[in-house]
Amino acid sequence: MLAAVVGGAPAQAREAPLPVTYDFFAGARDELAHPGGSAPGTNDPNCRPSTQHPNPVVLVHGTGGNRQTNWATLGPVLHNAGYCVYALTYGALPGTSWPISALGGFISMRDSAHQLARFVDGVLAHTGAHQVDIVGHSEGTLMPNYWVKYLGGATKVDRYVSIAPYWKGQDSSGCNEAVAAIARLGGDPATLWPYPECNEEQYGSPFMRAINAGGTPYVPGVVYTNIMSRHDGIVVPWTDGNVPGPATTNIVVQDGCAVDRSDHLSLVASPRTAGFVLNALDPEHPRAVRCVPVAPGLPG
Numbered sequence: 066m067l068a069a070v071v072g073g074a075p076a077q078a079r080e081a082p083l084p085v086t087y088d089f090f091a092g093a094r095d096e097l098a099h100p101g102g103s104a105p106g107t108n109d110p111n112c113r114p115s116t117q118h119p120n121p122v123v124l125v126h127g128t129g130g131n132r133q134t135n136w137a138t139l140g141p142v143l144h145n146a147g148y149c150v151y152a153l154t155y156g157a158l159p160g161t162s163w164p165i166s167a168l169g170g171f172i173s174m175r176d177s178a179h180q181l182a183r184f185v186d187g188v189l190a191h192t193g194a195h196q197v198d199i200v201g202h203s204e205g206t207l208m209p210n211y212w213v214k215y216l217g218g219a220t221k222v223d224r225y226v227s228i229a230p231y232w233k234g235q236d237s238s239g240c241n242e243a244v245a246a247i248a249r250l251g252g253d254p255a256t257l258w259p260y261p262e263c264n265e266e267q268y269g270s271p272f273m274r275a276i277n278a279g280g281t282p283y284v285p286g287v288v289y290t291n292i293m294s295r296h297d298g299i300v301v302p303w304t305d306g307n308v309p310g311p312a313t314t315n316i317v318v319q320d321g322c323a324v325d326r327s328d329h330l331s332l333v334a335s336p337r338t339a340g341f342v343l344n345a346l347d348p349e350h351p352r353a354v355r356c357v358p359v360a361p362g363l364p365g
Contacts, residue, residue, distance in 0.1 A: 084105075085145070088137065092137035095137060100167065104137055106140040106145070107124065112150075113193070118347070119195075120223050120224070121188050121194050122149070122197065122199075123152070123198070124151070124152040128169075129169070130202070130205075131168070132152035135205075135333065153184045155177045155181055157169045170208075171261075172261060172262065173262065173265065174207065177262075181208065189221065196220075197221060198224040198346055199224070200228070201228065222287050223288065224345060226345045228338060230291050233305040234269065234273040235267065236301070283308075283311075287312070290313070291307065291308070291313065291315045292332070292341050293332075321356065325337050331359055331362035337354055337359070
């Protein structure tokens with residue numbers, strides 16, 4: 066799986082900083098221009114982890130995202146900071162063609178967790194690293210933890226950074242809207258509804274009970290950071306991601322920066338989030354975290 070991702074990816078010169086756009090929708094524009102591509106700074110086949118950053122970073126997109134659309138900001142940010150960065154597209158509907166095939170995260174999260182497991186094993190084999198760090202967004206904060214908790218991922222993850230998490234679950238009543246949006250792109254609603262991922266994130270579902278088995282979503286030995294916004298708008302209430310733990314840091318971007326009004330999407334592209342991600346991955350070398358105005362990315 067990894068070979069298919071990195072095999073055709075152009076090598077990026079580690080010494081040349083990549084331009085960074087703080088715009089979530091830049092990734093969608095890149096996908097339209099280069100279907101099936103990778104975000105800048107990711108999936109470089111020539112990258113080898115450094116002594117300073119020995120763990121490759123694996124980016125895990127949210128529902129409807131992919132390896133290119135979700136990471137136009139954090140891909141180059143992490144690359145410029147000296148990390149080897151890898152991103153996959155998981156959970157795409159089987160038997161579909163582009164653009165439907167570019168929408169990941171719709172199959173069962175249990176099945177997606179197996180896809181992630183194979184991808185991480187490929188990253189470790191390719192780089193020679195012993196562990197990875199996970200940076201996920203939305204569904205990409207929840208699904209990987211199933212791999213960590215039940216599929217042998219606990220020994221393979223050092224740091225786990227979640228952007229817009231929802232550890233307690235969500236109200237899945239909005240699933241009809243997602244199916245309608247995909248149908249407008251040419252998807253067959255009969256094959257989409259009810260799509261497994263949406264049902265699994267429902268409060269109290271068997272999947273959510275599995276994630277929180279033992280009274281916590283967290284797995285011993287893994288260091289967790291949750292980055293949230295009071296203006297999320299999709300994770301409602303936003304506090305569904307604010308779960309304390311013994312090796313867990315909970316961060317709200319508005320604390321100390323009221324002008325950052327990031328919602329569920331723009332949170333991934335906020336300069337403030339980027340700073341918190343870098344500090345979560347390398348707390349021994351903290352960087353100043355910027356506070357700049359950020360507008361919601363979603364209408365309304």
